[in-house]
Amino acid sequence: MMYQELRERVCKLNRMLPDENLVVWTGGNVSAIVREAGHVVIKPSGVLFEDLTPESMVVIDMEGNVVDGDLKPSVDSSIHLYLYQKRPDLGGICHTHSPYATSFALLGESIPAALSPLAHLTGRDIPCTRYAQAGYVDTGEAILEADKDGYAVLVQRHGVFSYGKSPEFSVKIATFLEESARTVHYAMMRGKVTTLPFDELKRCFDYYKNYYGQ
Ligand SMILES: [Zn+2]
Numbered sequence: 457m458m459y460q461e462l463r464e465r466v467c468k469l470n471r472m473l474p475d476e477n478l479v480v481w482t483g484g485n486v487s488a489i490v491r492e493a494g495h496v497v498i499k500p501s502g503v504l505f506e507d508l509t510p511e512s513m514v515v516i517d518m519e520g521n522v523v524d525g526d527l528k529p530s531v532d533s534s535i536h537l538y539l540y541q542k543r544p545d546l547g548g549i550c551h552t553h554s555p556y557a558t559s560f561a562l563l564g565e566s567i568p569a570a571l572s573p574l575a576h577l578t579g580r581d582i583p584c585t586r587y588a589q590a591g592y593v594d595t596g597e598a599i600l601e602a603d604k605d606g607y608a609v610l611v612q613r614h615g616v617f618s619y620g621k622s623p624e625f626s627v628k629i630a631t632f633l634e635e636s637a638r639t640v641h642y643a644m645m646r647g648k649v650t651t652l653p654f655d656e657l658k659r660c661f662d663y664y665k666n667y668y669g670q
Contacts, residue, residue, distance in 0.1 A: 457511060457524060457525075458495070458515050458523070458524040459490060459495070459497055459515060459524075460510065462488055462490065462497050463497055463510035463511070463513040464510045465488065465623060465624070466486055466487065466488050466497045466498070466499070466510075466513050466623055467508050467509060467510045467512070467513055469486040469548075469550070469623050469624060469626075469627045470484075470485065470486045470499045470505060470508050471505050471506070471508055472627055472631075473486070473505060473550075473552060473627070473630075474505045474506075476627075476630075476631045476634070477554070477634070478552040478553075478554040478616075478630055478631065478634055479505070479552050479553060479554070480553075481504070482501075482502050482503060482504055482505070483552075483553050484550075484551055484552040484553060484615075485498060485499040485530040485532055485536075485550075485551050486498075486499060486548065486549070486550045486551075486623050486626065486627060487499070487530070487533075487536045487548065487549050487623065488547060488548045488622070488623040489540045489546065489547060489548070491544075491547075494517055494518045495515050495516065495517060495518075495523055496515070496516050496517075496518070496533070496536060496537065496540065497513050497514070497515055498513065498514055498516060498529050498530050498533055498536060499513065499514075499529075499530050500512050500513070500514050500525070500527035500528060500529060500530065501527070501528045501529060501530050501531050502528075503527065512525070512526075512527055513525065514527055514528070514529040514530075516529050516533060516537075518537055518540070518541065519537075520533055520534060520537060531591045532551055532591060532595075534591075534592065534593050534596070535551075535591075535592075535593065535595045535596040535599070535617070536549050536551075537596075538593050538596030538597070539596055539599060539600070539617070539619060542596075542600055543600075543605075543619070545605075545621065546619045546620065546621070547620065547621045547622045547623065547625075548619065548620060548621075548622045548623025548624065548625060548626040548627075549617065549618070549619045549623070549626050550616075550617070550618045550619070550623070550626035550627045550629070550630045551615065551616065551617050551618075552615055552616050552618075552630050552634075553614070553615035553616070554615070554616055554630065554633070554634040554637070555634075556634055556637035556638040556641050557582075557610060557615070557616045557633050557634050557637040558610070558614070558615050558616065559637070559641065560582075560584065560610055560637060560641075561584055561610035561611060561612055561613060561614060561615060561616070562612075562613055564584050564612050565584055565610075566581045566582055566583045566584050566610070567581065567582040567610065567633065567636060567637050567640060568581050568640065568649055568650070568651040569581045569582070569651050569652055569657055570636075570640055570643075570649050570650060570651055570652060571636050571639060571640070572652070572660055573632055573635070573636065574632055574633065574636040575652050575656070575657050575660040575661065576660045576661065576663065576664035576668070577607065577628070577629055577632055577661075577664065578606060578607050578608060578629065578633075578661070579657050579658060579660065579661025579662075580606055580657060580661075581651060582606075582608050582609065582610060582633060583602040583603055583606075583609055583610070584602065584609070584610040584611075584612055585598040585599055585601065585602040585609055585610065585611050585612050586598050586601065586602075586612060587612045587613055588611060588612070588614075590611075590614055595611055595614070595617075598611065598612075599611065599617055607619060607620050607625075607626075607629050608629050608630070608633055616630055616633060616634075618630040618633060
């Protein structure tokens with residue numbers, strides 16, 4: 457099979473989504489791109505997360521044709537492909553319907569970068585897109601309209617798309633975003649939540665990029 461190591465990574469990341477309470481049943485997906493080959497490794501459609509194996513991941517080309525694998529790819533494949541084509545910086549994409557973040561998406565609201573953990577990762581508010589047809593490129597277009605060079609958006613009345621240099625980073629963003637959304641939600645019930653000042657957002661973002669980790 458092609459891309460055994462990447463299949464293992466993408467499978468593991470998909471299986472983390474229910475563990476982090478970001479998805480239910482079969483909803484949600486993670487993918488990774490192999491830029492030099494023009495191939496994307498993505499979750500198969502309609503398979504329970506607990507049943508996912510590295511071998512069940514599907515390799516597709518940039519037109520969505522299955523290159524390697526026995527199953528149909530995620531119904532959101534066209535959205536992933538569109539984002540990879542328009543954003544050459546992306547190495548991985550994650551999609552969830554995580555409930556606290558999606559409650560902001562339902563109201564058409566952005567999630568303010570009010571907490572430093574999220575500010576470190578994204579350096580900005582998480583915007584909400586216009587309404588778009590789920591499962592179609594329309595969703596990809598709406599995502600780029602709302603966010604040209606960030607790491608996550610809320611898709612109105614749908615859920616979260618997060619993305620970055622690697623599939624691991626995309627899942628990390630999705631997880632921290634849901635934590636922030638939950639905390640901001642609780643805080644909003646008790647008072648006014650404000651976003652961090654622009655200069656401080658930028659400082660947090662630069663600090664994390666340059667100093668965090670091994
Ligand atoms: Zn969805």
